[in-house]
Amino acid sequence: MSRRGARVSPAWVRRRLLAWYDTNARRFVWRRRRASPWLVLVSEFLLRKTGARKVDPIVRELIRLAPSPEALLRVPSRRIGSLIHPLGLQNMRARALRQIAGTLVAEHGGRVPRDAEALAALPHVGRYMVNSVLTVGFGEPRPIVDANVMRLLHRVHGVREVVEIHRADNLWDLAGRHLPKGDVESAKRLNWALVDFGALVCTARAPRCPICPLRERCPAARGRRTVSGRRSSVPTQLPLSMRKNDPKHRSGGGR
């Protein structure tokens, strides 16, 4: 048993994850350098509750059909719906996309605003999407916290610490402390690394601890090691208090 108080530093996690990402990155349209804020916004919206592998080809088609918010408004909803049908939720999503595009046209000249508050005011856009669009679409690094990132932080930093951090409303700050400073591309890669890692290695069920580059310092993996051969499990369920993102954006602090 290692010392209780020993904490895994964000810097160490960052190094390991970036190294892991070098050879395990997934490639998607919205990760290309020339991806426009509109493409990023549309992608993030479709990615909600939906596997990235499926979203990728559909985003390509959708963007070809609707390369801008104005263009999207000219496409019949039914057409949008049938295009995104393979992703599910097609009616709700077609409607929501139209609302988003309509707001962009009506209030922002048909362009995606480079502003956190303006983005957050868009319908169906919350903190995760705001930060992702700013980071990827505009090159302004912000932390992202989704179910994957929450789970990873929860495991690698330990339940108690994350709960305390959450109670202090600092979960986003903790994610932010993993971001490399001064280099936008590295920040993007780290955010993507967190998400890919959560999707491919630190999965909700049956996490792949044996191949995990964080296992030597991960309390959850340590608890899972067995002497007797009985598999104890890595916690899959997040504490109730962590199941949802904080709806409110805390100003100040940050860094």
Added chain:
DNA sequence: AAAGCGGGGGA
């Protein structure tokens, strides 16, 4: 803070 939404897919 908690429920509702909304449906697909993996284990």
Added chain:
DNA sequence: TCCCCAGCTTT
């Protein structure tokens, strides 16, 4: 079947 998902909105 059950449980989770690259969340957000509403109560």
